[in-house]
Amino acid sequence: MTMRRSVPLLLAACTLSADLTLPARADTLYAFRDGYPTPETSTRARNDADLARAVTAYRFWYPTVSVEGIFNGNRVAGIEDNKAMGIAAAGPKQVGFTLNSDTPYGSAALDLSQGPMVIELPPGPYIGLVDDHHQGWVLDLGIPGPDAGQGGKHLVLPPGYEGDVPAGYFAGRSLSNKVLLAVRALPVDADVPRAMDALRAIKVHPLSASANPQPIRFVDTTEVDMDSTSLRWEDNLQFWQVLKRIIDDEPVVGKFLPMYGLLATLGIEKGKPFAPDARMTEILERAARTGRDQLLVSAFDSDRPDRLAWPGRKWEWAGLVPGSAQFETPSGIDLEARDRWFAQAIVTSPAMFRRSAGAGSLYWLAARDRTGAYLDGGKTYKLVVPQPVPDKLFWSVTVYDAQTRSEVRTDQGKAALRSLFELKDASKTEPTSLYFGPTPPAGQEARWIKTVPGRGWFTYIRIYGPEQAAFDGSWKPDDFVEVK
Numbered sequence: 001m002t003m004r005r006s007v008p009l010l011l012a013a014c015t016l017s018a019d020l021t022l023p024a025r026a027d028t029l030y031a032f033r034d035g036y037p038t039p040e041t042s043t044r045a046r047n048d049a050d051l052a053r054a055v056t057a058y059r060f061w062y063p064t065v066s067v068e069g070i071f072n073g074n075r076v077a078g079i080e081d082n083k084a085m086g087i088a089a090a091g092p093k094q095v096g097f098t099l100n101s102d103t104p105y106g107s108a109a110l111d112l113s114q115g116p117m118v119i120e121l122p123p124g125p126y127i128g129l130v131d132d133h134h135q136g137w138v139l140d141l142g143i144p145g146p147d148a149g150q151g152g153k154h155l156v157l158p159p160g161y162e163g164d165v166p167a168g169y170f171a172g173r174s175l176s177n178k179v180l181l182a183v184r185a186l187p188v189d190a191d192v193p194r195a196m197d198a199l200r201a202i203k204v205h206p207l208s209a210s211a212n213p214q215p216i217r218f219v220d221t222t223e224v225d226m227d228s229t230s231l232r233w234e235d236n237l238q239f240w241q242v243l244k245r246i247i248d249d250e251p252v253v254g255k256f257l258p259m260y261g262l263l264a265t266l267g268i269e270k271g272k273p274f275a276p277d278a279r280m281t282e283i284l285e286r287a288a289r290t291g292r293d294q295l296l297v298s299a300f301d302s303d304r305p306d307r308l309a310w311p312g313r314k315w316e317w318a319g320l321v322p323g324s325a326q327f328e329t330p331s332g333i334d335l336e337a338r339d340r341w342f343a344q345a346i347v348t349s350p351a352m353f354r355r356s357a358g359a360g361s362l363y364w365l366a367a368r369d370r371t372g373a374y375l376d377g378g379k380t381y382k383l384v385v386p387q388p389v390p391d392k393l394f395w396s397v398t399v400y401d402a403q404t405r406s407e408v409r410t411d412q413g414k415a416a417l418r419s420l421f422e423l424k425d426a427s428k429t430e431p432t433s434l435y436f437g438p439t440p441p442a443g444q445e446a447r448w449i450k451t452v453p454g455r456g457w458f459t460y461i462r463i464y465g466p467e468q469a470a471f472d473g474s475w476k477p478d479d480f481v482e483v484k
Contacts, residue, residue, distance in 0.1 A: 050266065050283050051290075057262040058239065058291030059335075063135035063342045065242050066230045067180055070096070070346065071109040073228030077221055081109040081178070082117070082206075084217040087199045089192050092407040092415050094221070096228040098318075098345045098460060099407065100398045101416040103127070103184040104192060106199040107228075108216070112158035113177040118169070118210060120203035121183075123151035127360065128183035129349045130156050132176040133250055135342065137325035137349050139172030141183060144351030144360050146170045155207065159251045166207075176250045182347055186393065186464070190420040196220070231404060237281060239288045240266070244274045295343035298336055300367050300374075300402065300458065309364050310476040314372065318345065318363040318460065319353040344405050357468045358392065367402070367458035370479035374402075378453035380437030384478040385461075388428050392465030394419045397434060399449045402456035412450040422446065441483060 029048075030041040037045065071081075073096070079086045085108040090099050099105070110117045110130075119141065121128070126142030126149065138156060143149040147170060155169040156179055165171045183202060185195040205213035233239045243263075247270050252260060263269065266284065267276050276284060307316040320337035321327045325348045327338040341348070344365070351360040368374055369381060389395045396418040399408045407415035417423055417434055426432045435441055436459075440448035451457050461477060469475040 047279070047283065050280070051287055053262050053265050054284055054287030055291045055294070057259065057266065058287050059295060059339055060259050061243055061263075062230075062234075062291070062295060062339075064133060064246055065233060065239055066097070066342060066346060067131065067133060067135050068242055068246060069230035069233070070107065070180060070228045071178065073226050074107065074109055077219065077224055077226055079108070079219050079221075081111045082204075082216075084108065084219050085181070085199075085202070085204065086219050086221050087196060088221045088224075089196060090222070092409040092413065093224065094226050094228065095231075095404060095406045096226075096346065097405045098398075098400055099228075100396065100460070100462065101407070101414070102394070102396045102398075102418055102420075102462060102464070103186050104195045104199060106181075106183040106185070106202065106218075108181045108204065110156065110179050110181055110204070111177060112156060112174060112179060114206065114208075116158060116161065116163075116207040117156045117179075118203075118205055118207050118213075119154040119156065119181060121147060121151050121154065122198075122201050123149065124198050124201075125149060125186035125188055126183055126198070126202075127186065127351075128181070129347060129351075130154075130172060130174070131180045131182070131347050131349075132174045133178045133180075133246060134176060134253065134256075135180075135346070135348055136175055138174050138179060139170065140349055140351055144349065175253050178250065180347065187420060190424065229404070229406065234292050235289045237276075237285050237288070240268060240276075240284050241274070244268050295339050298339040299343035299405075302336070302340060304336065310473055313476055314366055314368045314370065314479045315461070315477065316365045316367075318365045322353055322355045323350055324353060325350045344400075355471060357471065358465060361462055361464045362466045362470055364461045364477075365458060366461075366480060367456075368480075370481050375436075375451075375457050375459070375480060377408075377451040377455040377457055378438060380435065380439070380441065380483040381480040382483050383434045383436065383480050385432045385434065386475060386477065387426070387431055389419065389463060390467035390469035390475050391419070391463045392467060395461065395463045397449075397459055397461050399436060399451065399457055399459050401452070402458055408449070408451060408455075408457055410450040410452060415449060417447060417449060435483070436480070437483070 030045055031038045074086050085106050087106045088094055089104045091101050121141055127144060128141030130138040132138055139154055141154055153169045155171040157171055157173040158177060159175055185198040187195040200218050204216040233242050267280060268274055309315045309317050319341055321334050327334045396416050398416040401408050435444045435448040437451055438453055463470055
C-alpha cells in the first residue's frame with residue numbers, strides 16, 4: 001500500500017472512531033464523563049441494580065416464604081412436624097390465603113430429612129395434595145389423584161432418594177425436605193362431623209415404621225384463631241430473614257440456580273451469615289414493599305385479556321394456565337400467572353387448574369362490580385346466580401378481605417353462602433339472589449354476607465364437579481350490582 005492510499009484510510013478510521021463516541025443525552029439516568037461513570041452514577045447504579053434484583057428475587061421466592069407461613073401457623077398451634085395434623089371446619093377464624101368453608105381441611109408439615117413418609121387414605125371423598133417447600137407439586141391424593149378416591153398408600157420421597165420404592169405405593173418425589181400435606185374431606189349430605197372423622201381416619205407415618213406405625217395426632221383447630229399466612233413478614237426485612245432460614249435448611253434446587261445467584265448478590269447464601277448493612281437493609285425492605293405491591297396488582301388489576309371468564313362479565317379466572325401445576329407454557333413459565341396465583345392463594349396441583357367437565361373444582365374471582373369499580377365494604381351489592389348451577393357436587397360464594405386475602409372477619413362469624421348449607425333450600429330452577437354489605441336488605445338476612453366499611457373485598461365462586469355448561473358459556477353468573 002502506498003503512502004498516498006493509506007492517508008485517506010487513516011482519516012476514515014479516525015472519523016469512524018469519532019462517530020462511535022456516544023452522544024450526551026439530556027434524559028439519561030446516569031452521568032458519564034469521558035466514557036466512565038461518575039462517583040454519583042456508580043452509587044446510584046449499584047443501588048438501582050440491587051433493588052431490581054431484590055424485587056425479582058422477592059417475587060420468585062414469595063411462594064416459598066408463603067408456605068412457611070402455613071408451617072408456622074401449625075407450629076404455633078402446637079401441631080408438630082411429622083407428629084400431628086391440624087383439622088378444621090374452617091371459617092373466618094383461620095386466616096389463610098383464600099381458605100374456604102366448603103369442606104373441612106387437614107394440613108401437616110412433614111419432614112423427609114429422615115426418610116420417606118407414608119400417607120394412607122381410606123376410600124372416600126378426599127381431595128388432597130403434597131407440595132414441596134417452594135409450593136411445587138409433588139403428588140395428588142384422593143379423587144384427583146392416582147387412587148381416584150378408592151384409597152391407597154402414598155409415598156413421599158425426599159430429595160436425592162436412591163432406595164427402592166416398595167410395591168403398592170403411589171410415589172412422588174420432593175425437591176425439599178419439608179413438604180405440606182393438605183387434604184380436604186367433602187361433606188357428603190352436608191355432614192360436617194362425618195367429614196371431620198374422615199380426616200381423622202388418615203394415617204401418616206415414616207416408611208421405616210411401617211411394621212409398627214405410631215398414629216399421628218389430630219388437633220382440631222375449628223375454634224382456634226390461627227394465622228397461616230406470611231402477612232407479618234411480607235413487607236419488611238423479616239421476609240428475607242425467613243427465606244434465609246429456609247435456604248439454609250433445604251437442599252439447593254438445580255433448576256433454581258439463577259435465582260440463588262440473585263440472592264447471593266443480596267447477601268443471602270446457603271451456610272453463610274446474613275448481615276445486611278444499612279444500605280442493603282433499606283434496599284431489601286423497599287424491595288419487599290415493592291414486590292408485594294406488584295404481586296397484588298397482578299392479582300387484582302391484571303390487564304391480560306385471558307383473565308376474563310365470560311364476555312361481558314367482570315368475573316375472572318383465578319388460575320390463568322389451565323392444567324399446569326407450575327404455570328408451564330410452551331414458551332416457558334408464565335410468571336404473571338404465577339405471581340397472580342400466589343398473591344391470593346396457596347398450593348398448586350394440575351387438578352386445581354383443569355378446565356374440563358367433571359374435573360375437581362373451578363375457581364372464579366370477582367373484585368369489581370358491573371361498572372368496573374372495586375367492591376367496597378361500605379356498600380351493599382346484589383349477585384344473581386342463574387339456576388341450575390352446573391355442578392355435580394355443590395357450589396359456593398366466599399368473600400375475602402382484599403388486604404388479608406382471607407375470609408372477611410365480622411361479628412356475623414361467616415364469610416360464605418353454600419349450596420349444601422345456607423342455600424340448600426334455594427330453588428333449582430329460578431335464579432338465586434345473594435347480598436353483600438354492612439347491613440342486610442330487609443328479609444334477606446339468610447342470603448347475606450356482612451362486609452366491613454373501609455375495607456375492600458373480593459369473592460370466589462367455586463363449583464365442585466363442574467359440568468360442561470361451566471365452560472361453554474351457556475351458564476354464567478351476573479356481575480355484582482350496587483343496591484342503592
